[in-house]
Structure formats: structure tokens, C-alpha cells
Amino acid sequence: MSRIENRFSILRQAGRKALIPFITAGDPTPEVTVPLLHELVAAGADLLELGVPFSDPMADGPVIQRASERALAHGVSLHDVLDMVTAFRASDADTPVILMGYLNPIEVFGYQVFASAAAAAGVDGILTVDAPPEEAAPLAEALHGVGIDPIFLLAPTSGPERIERICALASGFVYYVSTKGVTGAASLDLAEIAAKLDQIRAVTRLPLGVGFGISDAERAATLAQVADAVIVGSALVRQIEVYPDDPRAAMAAMTELLGSMRTAIDAAAPQAVEA
Amino acid sequence: MAIESAAPNMASEPAPLPDANGHFGPYGGMFVAETLMGPLAELRAAYEHFVSDPEFQAEFDTDLADYVGRPSPLYLAERWSRELGGARIYLKREDLNHTGAHKINNTIGQALLAKRMGKTRIIAETGAGQHGVASATVAARLGLECVVYMGAEDIERQKQNVYRMQLLGARVVSVESGSKTLKDALNEAMRDWVTNVDDTFYIIGTVAGPHPYPAMVRDFQTVIGRETRRQFLEREGRLPDALVACVGGGSNAIGLFHPFLADTSVELHGVEAAGDGLDTGRHAAPLCAGRPGVLHGNRTYLMEDDDGQIIATHSISAGLDYPGVGPEHAWLKDSGRATYVAVDDSQALAAFHTLTRTEGIIPALESSHALAYAAELAPRLGSGKALVVNLSGRGDKDIHTVATHEGMAL
Ligand SMILES: Cc1ncc(COP(=O)(O)O)c(C=O)c1O
Numbered sequence: 001m002s003r004i005e006n007r008f009s010i011l012r013q014a015g016r017k018a019l020i021p022f023i024t025a026g027d028p029t030p031e032v033t034v035p036l037l038h039e040l041v042a043a044g045a046d047l048l049e050l051g052v053p054f055s056d057p058m059a060d061g062p063v064i065q066r067a068s069e070r071a072l073a074h075g076v077s078l079h080d081v082l083d084m085v086t087a088f089r090a091s092d093a094d095t096p097v098i099l100m101g102y103l104n105p106i107e108v109f110g111y112q113v114f115a116s117a118a119a120a121a122g123v124d125g126i127l128t129v130d131a132p133p134e135e136a137a138p139l140a141e142a143l144h145g146v147g148i149d150p151i152f153l154l155a156p157t158s159g160p161e162r163i164e165r166i167c168a169l170a171s172g173f174v175y176y177v178s179t180k181g182v183t184g185a186a187s188l189d190l191a192e193i194a195a196k197l198d199q200i201r202a203v204t205r206l207p208l209g210v211g212f213g214i215s216d217a218e219r220a221a222t223l224a225q226v227a228d229a230v231i232v233g234s235a236l237v238r239q240i241e242v243y244p245d246d247p248r249a250a251m252a253a254m255t256e257l258l259g260s261m262r263t264a265i266d267a268a269a270p271q272a273v274e275a
Numbered sequence: 276m277a278i279e280s281a282a283p284n285m286a287s288e289p290a291p292l293p294d295a296n297g298h299f300g301p302y303g304g305m306f307v308a309e310t311l312m313g314p315l316a317e318l319r320a321a322y323e324h325f326v327s328d329p330e331f332q333a334e335f336d337t338d339l340a341d342y343v344g345r346p347s348p349l350y351l352a353e354r355w356s357r358e359l360g361g362a363r364i365y366l367k368r369e370d371l372n373h374t375g376a377h378k379i380n381n382t383i384g385q386a387l388l389a390k391r392m393g394k395t396r397i398i399a400e401t402g403a404g405q406h407g408v409a410s411a412t413v414a415a416r417l418g419l420e421c422v423v424y425m426g427a428e429d430i431e432r433q434k435q436n437v438y439r440m441q442l443l444g445a446r447v448v449s450v451e452s453g454s455k456t457l458k459d460a461l462n463e464a465m466r467d468w469v470t471n472v473d474d475t476f477y478i479i480g481t482v483a484g485p486h487p488y489p490a491m492v493r494d495f496q497t498v499i500g501r502e503t504r505r506q507f508l509e510r511e512g513r514l515p516d517a518l519v520a521c522v523g524g525g526s527n528a529i530g531l532f533h534p535f536l537a538d539t540s541v542e543l544h545g546v547e548a549a550g551d552g553l554d555t556g557r558h559a560a561p562l563c564a565g566r567p568g569v570l571h572g573n574r575t576y577l578m579e580d581d582d583g584q585i586i587a588t589h590s591i592s593a594g595l596d597y598p599g600v601g602p603e604h605a606w607l608k609d610s611g612r613a614t615y616v617a618v619d620d621s622q623a624l625a626a627f628h629t630l631t632r633t634e635g636i637i638p639a640l641e642s643s644h645a646l647a648y649a650a651e652l653a654p655r656l657g658s659g660k661a662l663v664v665n666l667s668g669r670g671d672k673d674i675h676t677v678a679t680h681e682g683m684a685l
Binding site for chain 2 (some may be wrong): 078135155
């Protein structure tokens, strides 16, 4: 059983919902990332999403774009990101780590070489934003070969056929993009999200995560009622810009925000335990 | 005749490219976030429907004739050819099109499609501003809202075109992210599209982006090559020996080349921007000095570093200042059907002046790259031969850049 599968199964038995923070590796500096990952776990993260900086983050809003730019200013590469995961794993053997990024750095690395290196570093899932199933089969195969889950997106614009196709190729969990837009977008239609999640549940037993635009504890708790996991990115990363000269203060603000989401999600969760 | 994607008179036609998922061999494809896959499918379906709809084609042809001013002339540059002392050089006069470049052929086609799809808002990216102007122009004509994304650096060097777009009623959004040039404008337009897919049509200005854009833009631009073929046959009773076009994203080049792909006697030469020189690293020549990767929805040759990050490009011509290139060019390069070379800033500037002085035609700096290579090629081909250069645009927009480069304040 993969670390992701295992984590979701434990949560399910406990009647809890997963909270998944996203940070960009190397933002604001490379030294901050590993300690920050540990602190996020301490603050209530069940899984971790680590953004791989890219020069052209087409699907990201301004907050995560700037995070990428800050990391790239320090020359953070995909190799460096894998080193960070290795360092994190040295003292956390259980929390699943998912890399989220764009395809080109992996193309340059080479699919097979990358898959092996990522597995050796202790990476559990890979989400390549710009590799839909039409293009992702060779990479997904390489990842499956080393026991890494390829994580796929579903969106409000995904019709029934695509939902089936993507769920068939995905493992670990399915990432539902809450809204038409980029990361950090503002408006969420809860009823629409719930309806779409029902539609997806009809074709897969994989856990469903929801992300994009979850900015506060209240929204996190509301979404946790209908999803298996809540993913929070821009709201956390924004704290780094609130304290541009004080990474310690930014980290404290990030863990505090995540902690408040954890509390709100747990308080709102139905206590009934599913089989 | 209209927007068929393959050239007429082909004897043994190879399987048409791209395939159903937009692949030209290993290149092309649809590398976008899931949210855009539905809208791309919708666009593909609409395009496939209308491309074979005689009414759509008739409207497209009429607009090209009455609004753009097509066919554009095929002009024999006699004096310049004589001075060079080799092959006769013909110029395909896309600079005489309404708005001054080939870009309008494509925006007319896409805007007609947008209208039929019921979209009320048009967005576009632009580098030199030519595609932005062409988009703002068709939007004004059809009464559509228009937003143009333009890198902050390009806004600085193409102020006149910014104002032209504003006069036409478009909103020009300055893109401050990344390298603040064309690639970042494209990122920003994609972000707008993913956010506003319901009412918005994204008019991409070149043969890049995810499928179906490279094929669709090509099909709208092949009017250049089809006219050239017919005009040249009428004039010379045979086909040209070579075609030369500049390559930014590659739309004017593919528009000229495509109807000649099966005519293997016709050499195809694409000319990229060598900027300060290929060996300086400061250039915009992914086919000549880059390697394959994935950017902006397709796999193609890119300018990137060893970590797969896209690197800054440089060219005196904003319209060629792009780190990628249309996937069909990547395919034509690998297959050997077309050859790609690069011309640096100073060679392009020299050609700019030469054509202006010898023929009384001020070419765009983009097109000047093609002219510079033609000036090398013509003597090499020798007299008795003939080549066609795509004069993709006029140089009025570049007067300021040239003057500044030469230390003159206008
Ligand atoms: C006059 C002219 N020629 C060429 C280009 C390059 O584009 P493409 O390679 O798509 O023809 C541009 C782009 O702005 C242009 O304005």
C-alpha cells in the first residue's frame, strides 16, 4: 500500500478529513523549506504538497507565480527539490509528499531517471499540472513502475467521459479544481462543487481532494464536509509576502493559519466512522 | 478555394498532420491544465465544423478580399536582385495587408469562429503589437470586447502599437511577471482564458499553443502560400526554387511553406533571430540552438537551461523574441523538409536599410531577418533561379527602434 493510500485509509477509519498544505520549494529561501514542512506537519498537515518552481507557471495565480520567482532567484532546481524531500524524510517517514509542478523540468530530467530519483528521495505522488491524461501516459507509467502515484486534476469543465478516463489512470487521490481559474482565485460555488464531487464518486473509490481558492478556516471546514481532503496553497504562501523580511514570522503565520483550518475541519467533521 | 489544410495538386500526399491529438511526430499535443481540456475540445469541434462549412469559407474569403485587401501582390524586387547578382527575388507583400502584417489573416479567421461560437469577449497576447493590433481590429469590427496582454518590456518598445490598440477600443494589460515579454503575455492570456472560458475566445497569434491552435492558425495563414503558388505559376510558369520566411512562432513561415510541402523541388528556409549571435546565448533561435521540451501547451524546440527553466530571449525584433516555436516547424526540421538558420540583429538591420533604399519598401524588423538570409541565398542559388521571401510586415512600427539603435532621438 502506498503512503498516500495508507494515510487516507487511516483518516477514513478515524472519520477525519485530510488537510494538505501547498508551499513552493525554496520560497522564500531554500533553507526554510524542510523546517517549514515539519512545522506544517506539526500544525496538522496530513499530506504535503511541494511546488516545484517553474519559469512559466501558466496555471498559477500571482501569489504562487511570485513564489516560483523567489525560489528561482535562488536557483532552486528539480534536483534541489528532491534533495529537500530526502532531508525531510530523514526525520519523517510517514507523511506523504506530493510534488506539484509543470512537465518541462521532468522532461529535461528524463521520465525514467526522474521517477527513480523521486522514489529514492521518498516522494509519494507527482502532479504535473500541464500533463492531462492525453499526454501523461508515458510519465504515469514510469511513476507507477517505481510505486509513485500520478495525481490528476479534474475540473468544473471535465465532462463524464473525462472523469471516467482520468479516474482510471489516477491513483493516490483525485484533485478536484474547485473553480474555473488559476490558483488563488476568489469565488467558490459550494453547491456546484458538491454536485461535481458526487458525480466523481460515482465512478471512483479514490479519495477526492479539493483545492484552488480555499483561503480561510471556514471555507476549509465547509469543503471538508463534502471532500476527503482540502488543499490550501495561495492563502499560506501569501504570508511570505506579508512578512517579506522575516521568514520566521511568515512561517509562524502559515502554521497558525493551517492550525486554525485543522481545528475548524475537525470540529465540523461528522463523527460517524465509515467502513 | 478557402482554408483547406493541405495543398492542392499533391501527387502522393502523406498522411495529414497533425494527428487527432494534435501531434506532429513527437511534437505538438495538448499540454494544458485539465480545466482547458473541455474548452479546447469545444474549439476543436467548432473549428472542424466550420472549416468545411461553405458559408464560413465564403465569409472568410470575402473578408480577406474586401477588408484585408487580398490577394497580396507578389512583387519582383528587380533592383535588389540585380545588385545581389543571383537568383531573382520575389517578395510576397503581406506588408500591404490591412494593419500591416500577415497577422490579420489569422485574426479574421479566429474572430469569425468566435462569433459563430457565441463568444462575446476576445483576448490575445502580443509581442511586437502586430497581433494585438490585428485582434483589436477584428474585435472593433465585430463589436466584441477585446483585452490584449503585452509584456511590460514590449509595451516600452512598441508604444505606437499600444496606442493603436487603445484607439481601436482594446484594453492593453501590461504583464509584469517573468521576463515581461511575449512568453509571459501568453501565460497571462492563458490564465485569463481558464478563468473566463464561458464567454471568452482566446485568439493565439501564431502556430503555437495547444492543439488545435497550431493547425488552425496554419490553415488560416496558408492563404499566403496558396496565393504565392498561383501567382508564381502565372508569372514564371513553374514553381519557385526556394521560399524564405522569418520564424518567431512560425505562422507567416508555415503559411507560406505549407502549400509547397509536397513540392520537394522547392527549398524551404526558416530564419530565426540570432540576436547578439548564437554563440552569445542572447538570441531567440530555439530550432537552431535549443532542444525539445514542453511549453505553452505543446512539445517543441525551446530555449531552456539545464533545469528545464525557460530562459530569456533576445532579439531586436519584438515579434521574434519568443523561446519556443510552432510544433510543425520542429517536425519539419527533424524530418529535413525545411532548414532553419539564424540571422543576428546587425544583419537584420542591414537588410532593413538595403530594402528600404533599393526598393522603397520599409520592411518590419521581423521580415528583415528573412531578407538578410535571402541576400545570402540568392547569389548561392545563382541566376536563372528564383526565390520568394515572405515580407510578413511593414516597418513603420520599427522606425523608433531603428532610430534609437542608431543613436538618433525621434
Ligand atoms: C511582421 C511580423 N512578422 C513575423 C512575426 C513573427 O511571427 P510568426 O513567426 O508567427 O510569423 C511577427 C510577430 O509579431 C510580425 O509582426
